[in-house]
Amino acid sequence: MSNSAETVNLAVIAGDGIGPEVVAEGLKVLDAVTTAKVARTEYDLGARRWHATGETLPDSVLQELRDHDAILLGAIGDPTVPSGVLERQLLLRIRFELDHYINLRPAKLFPGVSSPLDVARVAPDGIDFVVVREGTEGPYTGNGGALRVGTAQELATEVSVNTRFGVERTVRDAFARAQTRERKQLTLLHKHNVLSYAGHLWRRTVEEVGQEFPDVSTAYAHVDAATIYLATDPGRFDVIVTDNLFGDIVTDLAAAVTGGIGLAASGNINPDRTTPSMFEPVHGSAPDIAGQGKADPTATILSVAMLLEHLGRADEAQRIEQAVAADLAGRGDAVRSTSQVGDAIAAAAAQG
Amino acid sequence: MSNSAETVNLAVIAGDGIGPEVVAEGLKVLDAVTTAKVARTEYDLGARRWHATGETLPDSVLQELRDHDAILLGAIGDPTVPSGVLERQLLLRIRFELDHYINLRPAKLFPGVSSPLDVARVAPDGIDFVVVREGTEGPYTGNGGALRVGTAQELATEVSVNTRFGVERTVRDAFARAQTRERKQLTLLHKHNVLSYAGHLWRRTVEEVGQEFPDVSTAYAHVDAATIYLATDPGRFDVIVTDNLFGDIVTDLAAAVTGGIGLAASGNINPDRTTPSMFEPVHGSAPDIAGQGKADPTATILSVAMLLEHLGRADEAQRIEQAVAADLAGRGDAVRSTSQVGDAIAAAAAQG
Ligand SMILES: CC(C)[C@H](C(=O)O)[C@@H](O)C(=O)O
Ligand SMILES: CC(C)[C@H](C(=O)O)[C@@H](O)C(=O)O
Numbered sequence: 001m002s003n004s005a006e007t008v009n010l011a012v013i014a015g016d017g018i019g020p021e022v023v024a025e026g027l028k029v030l031d032a033v034t035t036a037k038v039a040r041t042e043y044d045l046g047a048r049r050w051h052a053t054g055e056t057l058p059d060s061v062l063q064e065l066r067d068h069d070a071i072l073l074g075a076i077g078d079p080t081v082p083s084g085v086l087e088r089q090l091l092l093r094i095r096f097e098l099d100h101y102i103n104l105r106p107a108k109l110f111p112g113v114s115s116p117l118d119v120a121r122v123a124p125d126g127i128d129f130v131v132v133r134e135g136t137e138g139p140y141t142g143n144g145g146a147l148r149v150g151t152a153q154e155l156a157t158e159v160s161v162n163t164r165f166g167v168e169r170t171v172r173d174a175f176a177r178a179q180t181r182e183r184k185q186l187t188l189l190h191k192h193n194v195l196s197y198a199g200h201l202w203r204r205t206v207e208e209v210g211q212e213f214p215d216v217s218t219a220y221a222h223v224d225a226a227t228i229y230l231a232t233d234p235g236r237f238d239v240i241v242t243d244n245l246f247g248d249i250v251t252d253l254a255a256a257v258t259g260g261i262g263l264a265a266s267g268n269i270n271p272d273r274t275t276p277s278m279f280e281p282v283h284g285s286a287p288d289i290a291g292q293g294k295a296d297p298t299a300t301i302l303s304v305a306m307l308l309e310h311l312g313r314a315d316e317a318q319r320i321e322q323a324v325a326a327d328l329a330g331r332g333d334a335v336r337s338t339s340q341v342g343d344a345i346a347a348a349a350a351q352g
Numbered sequence: 353m354s355n356s357a358e359t360v361n362l363a364v365i366a367g368d369g370i371g372p373e374v375v376a377e378g379l380k381v382l383d384a385v386t387t388a389k390v391a392r393t394e395y396d397l398g399a400r401r402w403h404a405t406g407e408t409l410p411d412s413v414l415q416e417l418r419d420h421d422a423i424l425l426g427a428i429g430d431p432t433v434p435s436g437v438l439e440r441q442l443l444l445r446i447r448f449e450l451d452h453y454i455n456l457r458p459a460k461l462f463p464g465v466s467s468p469l470d471v472a473r474v475a476p477d478g479i480d481f482v483v484v485r486e487g488t489e490g491p492y493t494g495n496g497g498a499l500r501v502g503t504a505q506e507l508a509t510e511v512s513v514n515t516r517f518g519v520e521r522t523v524r525d526a527f528a529r530a531q532t533r534e535r536k537q538l539t540l541l542h543k544h545n546v547l548s549y550a551g552h553l554w555r556r557t558v559e560e561v562g563q564e565f566p567d568v569s570t571a572y573a574h575v576d577a578a579t580i581y582l583a584t585d586p587g588r589f590d591v592i593v594t595d596n597l598f599g600d601i602v603t604d605l606a607a608a609v610t611g612g613i614g615l616a617a618s619g620n621i622n623p624d625r626t627t628p629s630m631f632e633p634v635h636g637s638a639p640d641i642a643g644q645g646k647a648d649p650t651a652t653i654l655s656v657a658m659l660l661e662h663l664g665r666a667d668e669a670q671r672i673e674q675a676v677a678a679d680l681a682g683r684g685d686a687v688r689s690t691s692q693v694g695d696a697i698a699a700a701a702a703q704g
Contacts, residue, residue, distance in 0.1 A: 077545075087545040116474045116584045118467075139512070139547060146549040150556075154516035156549040160491070164506035191597070193429075193439040195491060197498040197508040204502075227605035228613065231583065232468045245543070249601060253579035261580065 007037040008311060011068040011276065016046040016086075017285025018295035018338075019074025025297030025342025026072060026304045029323075032346035033316045034308065041068070045090055047078035056089035062097055070307050071278035074300065075285035088142060095135050098275040100268035101166065102173050103133035103247060104306070105282060107234075107254035107264070112329035117257050122232050127258055129237035132174035133247025135268055137166040140244040162198040162243065167205045173271055174241035175213040185238035186210075187219045189226045189246050202243070226250060230257055255282050262296035263328075265303040267310060277310055279303040293337035298324060301345055319352030320345070359389040360663060363420040363628065368398040368438075369637025370647035370690075371426025377649030377694025378424060378656045381675075384698035385668045386660065393420070397442055399430035408441035414449055422659050423630035426652065427637035440494060447487050450627040452620035453518065454525050455485035455599060456658070457634060459586075459606035459616070464681035469609050474584050479610050481589035484526035485599025487620055489518040492596040514550040514595070519557045525623055526593035527565040537590035538562075539571040541578045541598050554595070578602060582609055607634050614648035615680075617655040619662060629662055631655040645689035650676060653697055671704030672697070 012027070014020040030038065043065070049055055065071060076091045094100070109115055109127040117123060143159035171188075178186040188206045192199025203220070210218050221229060223246045229236055230253050242250065255264035264282035281299030289295055302324055309317035323345045336344070364379070366372040382390065395417070401407055417423060428443045446452070461467055461479040469475060495511035530538040540558045544551025555572070562570050573581060575598045581588060582605050594602065607616035616634035633651030641647060654676055661669035675697045688696070 083545045083551070084548040088548070092546070116469055118470045122468045139510075142548075144512070144547070144549045146553070149552075152516055152520075154553055156514045156553040158491075158512040158514075158547045158550050160496070160510040160512070162508045162510075164500075164504055168504075191600075193435045194444070194597075194600075195496070195510045196436040196440070196494075197496045198510050199435070200501075201498070201506055201508040224601050224604035227579065227601055228608040231605060231608040232612070245546075248543075248546075249576050249579055252576035253583060253605070256580040256583040260584070 007039065008034075008070065009068045010038055010040045011065050011071040012040050012042045013045050013071060013073045013076075014042065015074040015076045015285060016048070016078045017075055017287040017290040019046070019076070019285055021291070021293065021295050021338045022281060022297040022300040023072060023074040025338060025345075026300035028342045029301045029320055029346045029349055030304050030308075032350040033319050033352070034313065035316075036313065046076050046086060047081050050081055050086065056086060057093050062094070065094070066098070066275060068276045070276050070311060072304065072307060073278055073280035075281065075283065077285045078287060092140060094278060095268050098268075098278065099136060099270050100275075100278060101134065101136045101169055102267070102269040102271055103135040103244070104267040104269055105131040105133060105247070105251040105254065105264065107131065107251070107258045109258045110263070110325050110328045112331060113259035113263065115257055115259055117231065117234070123235045125235050127234045129234070129240060129254070130177065131240045131242065131247055131251050131254060132170060132177060133242060133251060134166065134170040134244050136244075137161050137163060138244030160195070160198055160243070160245070162201050164201060164205065167202055168209060171202075171205050171209045171241055172212075174239055175209055175216055178216045178239040179213055181238055183238040184216045185219065186216050187221055187237055187240050189221055189223045189240055189242040189250060191223050191246075193222065198243070206241070223250065227253060230254060251282060261299065263298050263302070265299050265306055267303070267306045269310065277307075279307040279310075293339065295338050297338050297342050298328070298345075301342070319349050322352055323348035359391065360386075360422065361420045362390055362392045363417050363423040364392050364394045365397050365423060365425045365428075366394065367426040367428045367637060368400070368430045369427055369639040369642040371398070371428070371637055373643070373645065373647050373690045374633060374649040374652040375424060375426040377690060377697075378652035380694045381653045381672060381698045381701055382656050382660075384702040385671055385704065386665065387668075388665065398428050398438060399433050402433055402438065408438060409445050414446070417446070418450070418627060420628045422628050422663060424656065424659060425630055425632035427633065427635065429637045430639060444492060446630060447620050450620075450630065451622050452487045452627075452630060453521055454619070454621040454623055455487040455596070456619040456621055457483040457485060457599070457603040457606065457616065459483065459603070459610045461610045462615070462677050462680045464683060465611035465615065467609055467611055469583065469586070475587045477587050479586045481586070481592060481606070482529065483592045483594065483599055483603050483606060484522060484529060485594060485603060486518060486522040486596050488596075489513050489515060490596030512547070512550055512595070512597070514553050516553060516557065519554055520561060523554075523557050523561045523593055524564075526591055527561055527568055530568045530591040531565055533590055535590040536568045537571065538568050539573055539589055539592050541573055541575045541592055541594040541602060543575050543598070545574065550595070558593070575602065579605060582606060603634060613651065615650050615654070617651050617658055619655070619658045621662065629659075631659040631662075645691065647690050649690050649694050650680070650697070653694070672701050675700035675704060
C-alpha cells in the first residue's frame, strides 16, 4: 500500500434528510476498516443552514473544502427550499468549482439482491457495468435564460455546453477504465441523430481517443434505445460514457435495475487530483423517511469504498465491498435499522 | 359515427428497412376494418430516394402531404445515410412543418405479453398510461451550433427552446386527455432542479392550466427518478406530460416495460386539425431484419387504430385494438411471419 495516504483529511457534509443517518454508518465502516489516521471536519451545509442564514456554500467553506483529501457527502435537498437553490448553489457548485469532471457510477447486481427485472430471463449472466458521466458541462452549466416571464410570450432556454477539452478528458478517462476491465468495452450514449453539434463532437472524440486504446472495443447507442437495453439486456454493458444529463437519467435507471438507489454509490472525481474528490450515494435526502432509522446506508458505505479506492487504499475498499456483498447475500426479508446494517457491515469489514 | 370522415385521403410513407413490411400489414388491417373509402397516395421518401436523388423532403411533396387527412409512416433511417440527415430533414421536418405539437404514445401491457419486468411483483395491477410528449420544441429545434470544429478548442452547443405558447397547448391537451380517463392523474416529468428556466415554465404552466381541470390530480417527477418508477412501479402513471427529449427517452423505456417497441404505437398529432396528423410505430427501420418477414407489425397496426380514432372512427379503432389484444393473448412462443400476424389481426378485426 505504498501509494496510499497514511493520514486522510476528510471533509464530511452529512446534509439533509437521511443524509446524517447514512453518513454515520459510512463513517462507522470507514473507521472499522482503515489503518489510516482519519481527521474529519464536519460541514453544516444544506437546508438547515439555508433557512437559518440564507447561506448555501460560503466562499470560505469552499476554500476549506479544497484543503482536504476527499469529501464524503450524504444528501442535499429539501422540499422547503425552492427547487434548484441547494442543487445549483451547493451540490453542483462543489462539482463545478472542484472540477469533478468524472461522475463515476458503478451498476452491479450483487447476488441475493432483488431486481425489478425478471433477471433469470433478461440478465442470466449478471449485471456489472460502470457509467462514466461527464460532470462539468452539458445542460448542467446553468447557461440559458428566460424572457417575458409570466406572459403568454414567455421564452425559456437551456443551453447544453460541450467542449472538446471537457469531452476529451472524460472520454479518455472512460477508455482507461475500460482497459482495466475484463471485457474492455466502451459504449457511448448520446442522441447524435438529433443533437448533431454535440453528438458529432462526442462521436469524433470517441473515435480519435480510441486510437490510443486499440484493445478497447467501442459501441454506440442512442440514449432512448439505451433505456430499452437497460431494461431488456443490461448485461451487455461494460463501461458507458455519456454527457451530464444523459448520465443523470441512465444512472438512476441503472440503479433501479441493480436493486435500487439504496445501493447505488458514486464518485465525483477529479482524476488529476488537483482538488479533493467527493463521494456520495446516488439517492436523495428522502425527507419522508428521515430520522426513522429506515434508510439503507449501503449506498453510502459503498461510496466510502470508492473513496478509499481513490485514495490508493484498494485493499480496504475491497474489504468493504466484500462485506457489503456478504451482507446483501444474507439479507432476505429481515427488517433492520440503518445502524444495524452499518454495524453488520462494519463488523464483517473489520474482520475481512 | 356522424363526425367521422366517410372518405379518407391517406398519405403513406413506408420508408426504410422494415417500414414497407409493417406498413403493408397496417394497411391490410385498415382495409379489413373500415367502411370509409380510403384513397391512398404512396410517397417514396427515405434512404433510397436520398441516395438516388439527394432529396429528403422536397417542398412540393410537403405541400402535397398537407392535402391529406392523415399520414401513415413506417420507419425512417438507414446506416448508409449520415446521422441526422433523414431525421432532421425528413422525419422531424414533417413533425415541425405540420405543427405536430402532440406526440402521443400509449404504454399498455396487454394480457399475455411478456415484460422484462417481474410484473407480478412490480406491476400487479397492470400498466396502462399514455405519454403526451411535446413535439415541436425543446432540444429538437436544431438550435445550437459549433465553433472551431476539429480543434482542441471545439465548442458545441444545443439549445432547448421552450415557449409558453408551446408548453401551454401541450399541457392543456394532456389535461384534457387525463380528464377522459378513469384515474384522471397527470404527472409532469422534467428536471426543474437543474434546468430551472425551462422547468419553471413547465411547472407554472401545469399549475395554471390545472385550474381549468379541477377534477384532474397532478404530480411531478424528475425525469431521472421517473426512470426508476418506470422500472419499479410503472402502474402508478396515468397520463405523463413532458418535453420533446425527455419524452423521447421515457417512451422507449415505457415501450420496453410494456413488451417492447414491436408493440409501441404513436401519433404525431395536430389537435387543431389544421394539418394532417401522422401515425407511426415508435420503432426504427431495423435494417438488420429488413426483408425477412421477421418484423412485428403490431406497433404499426396499433398506430392505424390511433389514426382511425383521430379521424373520429372510434368503433373501428376499438375493433383493431381488441383484435390485437386477442392476438397477443394467444401468441405464446409460436413464430409467425410479419404477414401472418397481419392476416390474423385483420381477420379478427374484420369480424370484430
Ligand atoms: C440533485 C441533482 C442536482 C443531481 C443531478 O442531477 O446530478 C442528482 O440527481 C444526481 O444524480 O446526483
Ligand atoms: C428518429 C428520431 C429522430 C426520433 C426522435 O428522436 O423523436 C425517434 O427516436 C422517435 O422517438 O420517434
